[in-house]
Amino acid sequence: MNAGKSQVPVVSLMTALLAACVAFQLNASMLSPVLVTMAKELRASEAAVGLSQTAFFTAAALFSLFLPRLGDMLGRRRVLLGMLLVMLAGSVLAALAPSITVLQLARLVQGVSGPVVPVCLLMLYHEVNEPRRYGLLMGVITAVNGGIAGIDAIAGGWLATQYGFRAVFWCIAVVAALACLLVAWLAPESRHRHGRAWTGRG
16 A cells, blocks of 8 residues: 555546546547538538548547646646546537538547546556556456447447437537546546556556
């Protein structure tokens, strides 16, 4: 047991972290079957809609370069909550987008949430000292990051068919808002802890 370690139940922590990871994952997987609908409703080319996806993933990669380190310095919960709030704002903007240009901008904003999973893993590592337990919980988080058993893609396609592509972004916004509440309520603050370096393996 390390000094300064918070006594937050792992179940509560995992609830918050999984909510954050699901909110991020929906931005990637839930929209895959919706691209054609987006092009049709916004009267845009498929290439332009594809560019919105590129904007999201490019922003996610760029912000992944420095936001985890910023979390080490300012507090990981603070940075994670900030990313989720920006994701929420981007989702609302995408749901209200009157044109493909605004949609591309909204997807760029959503991309700020790119390092959600690495920051969640760092927060988990800070709280769980047992290597085997950490490895198991890390596997759960990374499994969610790989997709939600295809249900997310199916749900995205169904929502777009029934209500239009905007319903998908409203769904993402609701999940992001829930994740914000859970992270603010259940997740402890953590920073870089001297003497216990991050290895990625627990």
